[in-house]
Amino acid sequence: MITNKIKLRQVCLTFIAFTLAIKIIILPSLTASFADQSLWISAFINFSIDGATLFFILKMTDKFKGLSFYQILRENVGETLTKIIMFLYCVYFILKAYVPIMEQKSFIEISLYETTHVVFIFLPIFLIACFFSYKGIKTVGRLADLSVWFTLFAVTVLIALSSPIADFSNLLPLFKVPFSKVTAGSYNTQLWYFDSTYMLFFMGAFKEERLKKTKILLSYGAVAVITIIFFAVLYGEFGPLTPRQYFAPIKMGKYYLSLSNSGRIDYFAGFALAIVCVFAVTLPLVFATLCLSHTFNFKHKIIPCIIVNGFSAILFFFTQDFFYETFKLVQKYALFFMLFVAYTLPLCMLFFKKGRSKS
Structure with a gap:
């Protein structure tokens, strides 16, 4: 049993602070490029799949009280198969972090007008990720306590500035877009979802409370609702031009007339999101490190941190100028693997025996 547990509040805030921030940079314009004004329906489909998986995993936390996912696997399928599964999740989390890190590079360069060489600005992100990976899940919880305020501030400012100038008739008729385009919008943006997988590795890591x-579920539901509202407001503001608004936080609200008198306060929202996203893109690497530490017997816990983040840094360094090509490559060759690991592997817990929490 994990003794250094985080609070349930911090689990909830992790979803709100980090998964929300990642979804409002490139994702809205990318979804609109496939689904047009029905981009919100594509998002709803993906959130529904993740929400159902999250509900299932939460039910499993009741079945296996106090046990981590690693302990559940080890008790039911043995040490060897458990290590193989943990390695699959390690690869999965590295892939999950890869495209958002590339996205974050472009977002920082554009929003902060950054021209310094990538080695000095973006590779330190992996040093931050290495530190968080070493400190573990408890540090993630503390970061969520702080970051959630930046995320909510940014989203509130952007929606408040854009709503008065948005023309929501751009979203009408609601169901005109062919369903094939809606599902294409869902399928081709899956890389930005898979949020329920985090809950697998929060199992046994948080203190039990009533109504957990x-x-x-309400926290993740709030993420879904806010994201869908954000998508709708963005499309209301830009209409058919939405697919070109690649970095929504620095595009939204700047045409609001009051800004000419008060100054570009929308920049504060963009800067706040840039800060939070640095933490958000490192979150999968923290879990990748945890999985790798369960796969091999390392002499020191810093070793898996260096391996995961060092490999990710090298991969990033050699591909950092090819975001679109990288996205298409991962989408084409890795998405089915990620779908299997995120949504199919957890179902094995249905067939496992109940275990007892071990101290």
């Missing part, structure tokens, strides 16, 4: 399932 309700609180976590």
Whole structure:
């Protein structure tokens, strides 16, 4: 059993602070490029799949009280198969971090007008990720406590500035877009979802409280609602031009007339999101490190941190100028693997025996 546990509140805030921030940079314009004004329906489909998986995992936390996902696997399928599964999740989390890190590079360069060489600006992100990976899940919880305020501030400012100038008739008729385009918008943006997988590795890591399932599901439901509203407001503001608004936080609200008198306060929202996204893109690497530490017997816990983040840094360094090509490559060759690991592997817990929490 994990003794250094985080609070249930921090699990909820991790979803709100980090998964929300990642979804409002490139994702809205990318979804609109496939689904047009039905981009919100594509997002709803993906959130529904993740929400259902999250509900299932939360039910499993009741079945396997106090046990981590690693302990559940080890008790039911043995040490060897458990290590193989943990390695699959390690690869999965590295892939999950890869495209958002590339996205974050472009976002920082554009929003902060950064021209310094990538080695000095973006590779330190992996040093931050290495530190968080070494400190573990408890540090993730503390970061969520702080970051959630930046995320909510940014989203509130952007929606408040854009709503008065948005023409929501751009979203009408609601169901005109062919369903094939809606599903294409869902399928081709899956890389920005898979949020329920985090809950697998929060199993046994947080203190039990009343109504835990309700609180976590409401938190993720809030992420879904806010994201869909954000998508709708963005499309209301830009209409058919939405697919060109690649970095929404620095595009939204700047045409609001009051800004000419008060100054570009929308920049503060963009800067806040840039800060939060640095932490958000490192989150999968923290879990990748945890999985790798369960796969091999390392002499020191810093070793898996260096391996995961060092490999990710090298991969990033050699591909950092090819975001679109990288996205298409991962989408084409890795998405089915990620779908299997995120949504199919957890179902094995249905067939496992109940275990007892071990101290």
